[in-house]
Amino acid sequence: MKRIGMLTSGGDCQALNAAMRGVVKGLSHNVDELEIYGFYNGYKGLIYGDYRLLTSKDFSGILTKGGTILGSSRQPFKLMRVPDENGLDKVEAMKQTYHKLKLDCLVILGGNGTQKTANLLREEGLNVIHLPKTIDNDIYGTDITFGFYSAINVACAAIDCIHTTAASHNRVFIVEVMGHKVGWLTLYAGVASGADIILLPEIPYDIDKVIKAIDKRTRDGKGFTILAVAEGAISKEDAALSKKEYKEKLKNYKYPSVSYEIADQIEKRSGTEVRVTVPGHTQRGGTPCPYDRALCTRLGAAAAQAIIDEDYGYMIAMINDKTKRVPLKDVAGKLKTVDPDCQMIKEAKTIGISFGD
Numbered sequence: 001m002k003r004i005g006m007l008t009s010g011g012d013c014q015a016l017n018a019a020m021r022g023v024v025k026g027l028s029h030n031v032d033e034l035e036i037y038g039f040y041n042g043y044k045g046l047i048y049g050d051y052r053l054l055t056s057k058d059f060s061g062i063l064t065k066g067g068t069i070l071g072s073s074r075q076p077f078k079l080m081r082v083p084d085e086n087g088l089d090k091v092e093a094m095k096q097t098y099h100k101l102k103l104d105c106l107v108i109l110g111g112n113g114t115q116k117t118a119n120l121l122r123e124e125g126l127n128v129i130h131l132p133k134t135i136d137n138d139i140y141g142t143d144i145t146f147g148f149y150s151a152i153n154v155a156c157a158a159i160d161c162i163h164t165t166a167a168s169h170n171r172v173f174i175v176e177v178m179g180h181k182v183g184w185l186t187l188y189a190g191v192a193s194g195a196d197i198i199l200l201p202e203i204p205y206d207i208d209k210v211i212k213a214i215d216k217r218t219r220d221g222k223g224f225t226i227l228a229v230a231e232g233a234i235s236k237e238d239a240a241l242s243k244k245e246y247k248e249k250l251k252n253y254k255y256p257s258v259s260y261e262i263a264d265q266i267e268k269r270s271g272t273e274v275r276v277t278v279p280g281h282t283q284r285g286g287t288p289c290p291y292d293r294a295l296c297t298r299l300g301a302a303a304a305q306a307i308i309d310e311d312y313g314y315m316i317a318m319i320n321d322k323t324k325r326v327p328l329k330d331v332a333g334k335l336k337t338v339d340p341d342c343q344m345i346k347e348a349k350t351i352g353i354s355f356g357d
């Protein structure tokens with residue numbers, strides 16, 4: 001008999017359901033009796049005891065369904081130790097729910113913040129298994145996170161569409177790509193869609209170099225330029241500011257996001273008309289791509305095997321195309337960023353893509 005709790009936390013992505021299905025299928029094929037408690041809306045469900053007993057039927061037919069059948073919410077890690085508005089100790093509440101239901105393990109699907117809380121629960125003596133979810137691909141200790149490839153498809157499709165209209169109107173276009181503080185999604189979507197300039201948080205940009213790259217295209221007879229700009233992109237000047245100075249700058253920031261600031265600077269300095277497109281949360285929505293479905297099925301099956309083995313306290317990672325149990329204590333709180341000197345960036349530069357550096 002196994003009693004499993006399951007929750008999805010943080011920003012959603014396309015293949016959460018596929019991952020949960022993988023876990024449940026893996027367990028139901030190998031365990032005589034199985035009880036699955038689905039907690040609603042992330043850690044909130046565990047804190048406030050909002051859950052439902054699910055059966056394997058609930059996980060049937062959801063391989064291709066985006067979002068999460070359990071719902072999700074953001075519960076910032078830094079507030080986990082802070083009592084809620086009624087004075088409830090959230091960590092104690094989660095432990096109580098876990099023990100009341102006599103769970104063998106909690107399967108927690110989420111990104112970096114979620115992983116930190118999963119590790120906290122491990123330190124508090126709960127059995128946890130974490131599955132690395134995020135379109136940002138910024139979880140340390142795994143080659144890939146689920147949601148990333150699906151999001152590349154969406155971001156890439158947006159840039160593809162911009163290409164045709166940019167070419168018709170001879171315009172400069174900025175497409176702002178999600179990714180939080182890292183540039184994985186922008187790098188892959190930008191290269192895959194033939195962006196001319198790619199700006200990443202890991203490579204602070206010089207606006208003069210960006211304008212130079214646009215001018216060069218114009219001189220070469222290319223009427224339009226596409227910039228793929230990460231939402232976390234940062235200029236050289238801003239990167240040189242202290243944390244305090246940067247916070248001060250943001251207080252008086254007049255742009256909706258960095259892309260609009262870049263557009264404004266290009267327009268003012270070069271007189272070129274610039275349009276900004278923000279695909280935003282579409283990048284997290286819709287159907288998971290086939291790669292993510294297969295990835296999640298594998299991660300789910302490997303999570304099930306860890307539970308069968310009663311081997312807890314891990315993130316199930318994908319490393320060199322092999323699933324691996326990576327100790328949560330070794331990875332929680334670490335960020336996987338793009339190496340500015342990586343081969344992919346060198347190759348992109350070889351074919352003339354500018355990174356504004």
Ligand code: F6P
Nearest residue numbers: 011111134135136178179180284
């Ligand atoms: O972490 C996933 C992500 O989509 C980031 O790329 C983005 O910065 C953030 O979540 C947006 O968060 P929210 O859905 O809370 O607006």
